[in-house]
Amino acid sequence: MTYQNNKPYNMPSTFLKSLSFFSLAMIIVALMSACSPSGPRTVENPLVNYANTSTIDVVKVELNDSNTVLHVKSHFTPGYWIRIAGDSYLMADGKKYALTATEGIKTDTEFWMPESGEADFKLIFEPLPFDTERFDFIEGEDPKAFKLWNIDVTGKPAAQYPDGLPKELQAEFVDGEVPDVVFGIGKTTVNFHLLPYREEIAPELSMYVNSMDGSQEEYPIKLDEKGNGSVAFEQYGSCRAFVVDTQNGISYADLTLQPGEIVDCYLDARISGSMAMRYRDPRPSTHVSRALHNGAYSNFDRMRTQLRKYHGLQLHTGTFADFHMTTDEYKNMVKSLYLANTDSIQASDAPLMQKEYEQLQLQNDVLEAMADYRYLLGHNYRHVKNNWREAVPDDSIKVNLTDADFAEVLTWFDVVNPKLLIEGQAVGATDWNAYGAAGDLSKSVRMFMKKAGMAKKMKLGKADLDTLNSLSNPFFAQACDSIMQRATRRQLQLQKNGKMSETPNVADDKVFDAIVAPYKGKVVIVDLWNTWCGPCRAALKENEPLKSGELDNEDIVWVYIADESSDPVKYLSMIEEIKGVHHKVNEKQIASIRERFNVDGIPYYIVVDRQGKAEGRPDLRDHAKYVETIKSKL
CATH class of the missing domain: 2.60.40.10 (Immunoglobulins)
Structure with missing residues (x-):
């Protein structure tokens, strides 16, 4: 039913019958054409749906008759470089549109980021059709190339939830x-x-x-x-x-x-x-x-995960505290920050659960600030002196918190509230029970953190379990016992694979030469690493494919040396996936290797040439130089 002059009007049936399917289709097409872009346009801040980087962003798209222009803003570390490949292209509806020109950056050339860490440039491509709704930006075929997918130029808002969410x-x-x-x-x-x-x-x-x-x-x-x-x-x-x-x-x-x-x-x-x-x-x-x-x-x-403001103490910025402070100045600063942030939290109109959680975050920070005060003040010392290698002199830190100072914190809030553990383990950073806190939660968590580490290395004894069983909550003893049993089973299972080589029984200062001696005449790449080292794991992941790729060569021997600080079960599990010869050395043996090659950290690489000459090469942390150097030794 339609309306005419605000009164119902019945359309004649003869008209309805004469309205063919073709006519309806033509009307729909006409309506769609009227709503579709039909000429040049500029889209500000198009929605980027997916990306493999946060280094570049497309902040404006110009769709013209002769080209499509992407206005790109880059954010990266000052003094580092980025590069845009000359074979970059746009992909829309299954068709490629090649890069034809640039402004503000040269293709296939290192572009060094300025001190601001920001840069703007334009990438100019063959023209996309004006009715394009979405397209991909692909910066060449290199696996590490910048890629921004599904750049939306319709102006439509993002959906609240992803497609397919229950x-x-x-x-x-x-x-x-x-x-x-x-x-x-x-x-x-x-x-x-x-x-x-x-x-x-x-x-x-x-x-x-x-x-x-x-x-x-x-x-x-x-x-x-x-x-x-x-x-x-x-x-x-x-x-x-x-x-x-x-x-x-x-x-x-x-x-x-x-x-x-x-x-x-x-x-x-x-x-x-x-x-x-x-x-x-x-x-x-x-x-x-x-x-x-x-x-x-x-x-x-x-x-x-919806929180936008953090009411904590920003402990690890290097500027949290001044290493010149006295004991009273430091303690009073922590207290005043706690009270000020508490007032801010309680004065907000946030939901009750959010207020409670923000308070727990803040309280965890306070406990850490008190327990780890020497570390935090030392961090400030290094920050101010811009010296991150040398130890902080003992006399540079004036603060020396006493038992009374720690006991005072108990009057600020409940330092052994179990809910604190939902945000961190600061309740166990020191034994707050020793300063008068009720119960034994702080003592228990602190002991658990230590004994669980021993259990993972299968070094937990009966006396340790007896101590854990003396705690009021049986969970801590049961957990440590379970951890050790699981570690023992896993180690026995992994040992059957026999992947780890036996370390030669020689003097500590001879162990390195004994490890590499069997491979004289070949190029030996020695990797010093440990399971707990994040950069080591990242490098292993990046280097491993080379062994079946461009460095697939029988004249290369891959030797991996870890020490006893590596979790034994995790170590055996990880080396299953690392092709090479694996040795685990003791504390004195690794100390000898470190001293000989002036090891400044891990991962650390030692290259032994065909004549048996060994050279420490920390510069091989650069992946490109790693590949180039090994090839040059063959």
Whole structure:
């Protein structure tokens, strides 16, 4: 029914019958044409949906008859360089549009970032059709090239949730109290789903689990052809976990887990695009969330990941405290900051759960500021002196907190509130029970952090277990016992593979020569590393493919030397995936190697040529130089 002069008007049936399907189709086409772009246009701040970098952002697109111009803003470390490949192109509707010119940058040439860390340039391409809605920017075919996918030039706002997210997870945060910490043991399984999934944009993901014992474990996530993957691990107490793109440092999820649960966690792939756009002012509203899961803490995490302001103490900036301070000045500063931030939190109109959580964050910072005061003041000393290599002189730090100073903190807030553990382990940074705090939670957490480390190395004795069993909460003894049993089983299983070579029984200062002696006449690449070393793991991941690629050569021998600081079970597990000869040396042996080659940190590389001459090469941390040097020795 239609209306004419505000009165109902019935259209004659003869007209309806004469309206053919063709006529309807023509009307629809005409309406669509009227709404579609038909000429040159400029789009400011187009929505970048997916990216493999946060170094560059497309802040404006000009679609013209003769070309398409991308206005690019780069943010990177001053004094470092970026490069734009000459074979860059745009991809739209399955067709490539080549790069034809640039302004402000030369292709295939190192562009050094200025002191500001910001740079603007233009990339000019063959013209995209005016009706283009989305396109990809591909900076050449190198696997490490910049790639921005699905750049939207329609002007439409971003959807609140990614396509494919279950309805039950499309929920808003419900206010309440911060949930309790669970002291329990169980096998936790997290099933991951990347939404949407496209093979070319799939990141290399790992889940990092921060456990109640203060340790962190990495679990690689292998996605299948549908973008699904799973991680299972033994969990001891409530913990925090982060899902990170290990190649680009982009965080996809931040979740709190309860021991023994099975969780479905959905990863919004648009997070990568939001990181590329993060320097825009104002920052675009992309609605991405890092808490799309159905676990026990899902509601809490929805609140937590939406926080925009941090009311903590900014402890690790190097400027938190002045190393010239006296004891009273330092303690009073911490107290005044705590009270000021508490007032700010309580005066806000934030939900009650958010206020409680922000207070817990702040209190964790206060406990750390008091327990680790010498480290924090030393950090300021290094920052002021710009000297990060030499030890901080003992007499440079004037602060010396007493038992009375620590006891005073107990009057500020409940330092042994179990909920503090949902944000960190500062409650165990020192033994607050020794200064008068009720119960034994602080003592228990502090002991747990130490004994769990011993259990992982299978060095936990009966006396240690007896001490743990004396604690009021049986969880800590049960957890340590479980950790050691699991480590023992895993080590026996891995030892069957026999991947680790026996270290020669020679004098400490002769052990290096004895390790490389069997390979004289070949080029030996010695890698000093340890399981706990993040840069070592990153380098291993980058270098390993070379052995079956451009450095696939029988005249190269890969030797890996770790020491006893490496977790024994993790070590055996990791070397299964590293092609080469593996040795684990003791403290005196590694000290001899470090002294001989002036080792300044790890990873550290030693190249032994065909004649047996060994040379320390820390410069091979540069991947390109690593490959170039090894090739030159063949």
